Amino acid sequence: MGVVHAPYLRVLDAFTADGYPLILAGHTHGGQLCIPFYGALVTNCDLDTDRVKGLSTHTAEGRTSYLHVSAGCGTNRYTPVRFACPPEATLLTLVSRE
Known part of the structure; x- marks a missing residue:
């Protein structure tokens, strides 16, 4: 299992290529500013907005890992509010697979 603060693609690629079955991340604040029925506007990293929170997969070099990104409870210093993105503790x- 890989644990990383920010799910930058280069980090996800490395963990996935090394065979980690699960990667846990945060940093995105769930998008922090979301539009109802649309979703997140930003991710605070280079991850696409569709994977800004929750469980998804990441593929690199022919391997696939599960990726879980927690929306967390906070905000960032540039945007000290959340909109349409409730805080969460996951x-x-x-x-075991066996």
């Missing part, structure tokens, strides 16, 4: 239960 509880994940990991179970």
Whole structure:
């Protein structure tokens, strides 16, 4: 399992290529400023807005990893508010594949 603060694509590519089955990340604040029925406007990194929070996959060099990005509870110093993006604390239960 890989844990990274910010899900920059170069980091996700490295973890996935190295065979990590799950990558946990934050940093995006869930987009922080969202439009209802549209989604996030920004990600605070180079990750696409469709994967700004929640569970998705990431593929690199023929391998695929699960990626979970938590929206977290905070804001950033440039935009000290959240809109249409409720704070969250994520509880994940990991179970063996066997």
